[in-house]
Amino acid sequence: DGGITQSPKYLFRKEGQNVTLSCEQNLNHDAMYWYRQDPGQGLRLIYYSQIVNDFQKGDIAEGYSVSREKKESFPLTVTSAQKNPTAFYLCASSTGTDKTYEQYFGPGTRLTVT
Amino acid sequence: QKEVEQNSGPLSVPEGAIASLNCTYSDRGSQSFFWYRQYSGKSPELIMFIYSNGDKEDGRFTAQLNKASQYVSLLIRDSQPSDSATYLCAVNSPGGYQKVTFGIGTKLQVIP
Numbered sequence: 001d002g003g004i005t006q007s008p009k010y011l012f013r014k015e016g017q018n019v020t021l022s023c024e025q026n027l028n029h030d031a032m033y034w035y036r037q038d039p040g041q042g043l044r045l046i047y048y049s050q051i052v053n054d055f056q057k058g059d060i061a062e063g064y065s066v067s068r069e070k071k072e073s074f075p076l077t078v079t080s081a082q083k084n085p086t087a088f089y090l091c092a093s094s095t096g097t098d099k100t101y102e103q104y105f106g107p108g109t110r111l112t113v114t
Numbered sequence: 115q116k117e118v119e120q121n122s123g124p125l126s127v128p129e130g131a132i133a134s135l136n137c138t139y140s141d142r143g144s145q146s147f148f149w150y151r152q153y154s155g156k157s158p159e160l161i162m163f164i165y166s167n168g169d170k171e172d173g174r175f176t177a178q179l180n181k182a183s184q185y186v187s188l189l190i191r192d193s194q195p196s197d198s199a200t201y202l203c204a205v206n207s208p209g210g211y212q213k214v215t216f217g218i219g220t221k222l223q224v225i226p
Contacts, residue, residue, distance in 0.1 A: 035216075042118070042202070043158070043216040058213075090157055101206055102148060103214060105157040 003027065004106035006091050011111045013085075021076045021109045023091030032074040033092040033103060036060065043090065049074055078111065085113045117141060118205050120217035128225050133190040135220050137203030140184070146206040147179055147186045148214065153199045162188065193224045 004025045013019045025032065031050045035043040045058030049068040063082025068074050074093075078085045088110050092103040119138045127133045135149075146165045150158035164170045164177040164186065176189040186205075190197055200219040207213045 040122070040218065042218040045213065048213060101146060101214070102160055102163050103204075104160060105150075108157045 006106040006109050013113050016080045018079050023074045025093045029093035031094045034076045035090045037088040117215045118217040120203050120220050123221040124223050126223045127193050133193045135188040135201050138185045139205045144205045148204040149188045150202040151199045195224045195226050198224045
């Protein structure tokens with residue numbers, strides 16, 4: 001059963017702590033993405049990776065870090081430097097071989113920092 | 115000017131009617147256009163994509179693209195209460211990498 005998994009579904013942290021969000025896909029997709037969604041705003045791109053061991057900053061990368069050591073995995077770390085980390089985080093992947101580049105999303109992780 | 119613009123709604127239509135959702139984009143070089151459906155508290159689900167001018171139909175859904183006017187629309191025929199969701203328009207960014215820009219989404223309410 002192919003798809004994208006994110007864990008955990010809900011995550012609670014105290015301010016000042018780093019936290020890592022998991023994203024795994026078994027779709028054999030080359031490209032993976034991290035977005036953040038806040039109420040009343042569209043999806044905003046944090047980081048993306050087109051190939052293993054390579055990734056680029058998106059529009060709001062400050063306070064976040066990623067790694068892409070395996071094709072299937074693209075974890076996101078929310079660091080204490082991120083000023084407003086409470087949000088709905090979405091991981092996505094795309095084939096990288098079709099010009100439409102349609103992206104498929106995981107179920108998301110809702111992070112609350114207090 | 116926002117890169118991808120949508121009316122946030124809500125757009126209310128009666129059950130059985132046609133719902134028309136619109137989206138405009140600013141970059142004339144954009145080539146691929148996507149519609150996602152997002153239920154409250156859930157992640158977006160791809161329902162349509164289009165990259166040629168004209169109409170593309172899939173069941174009750176029709177995507178329409180007009181590159182000259184820089185707009186893309188989604189029609190939902192025979193709207194059902196289960197269609198009530200937020201519909202996100204997404205447009206690819208030209209430049210050789212697989213990045214898309216999302217609009218804020220239009221909330222659709224189908225009234226029984």
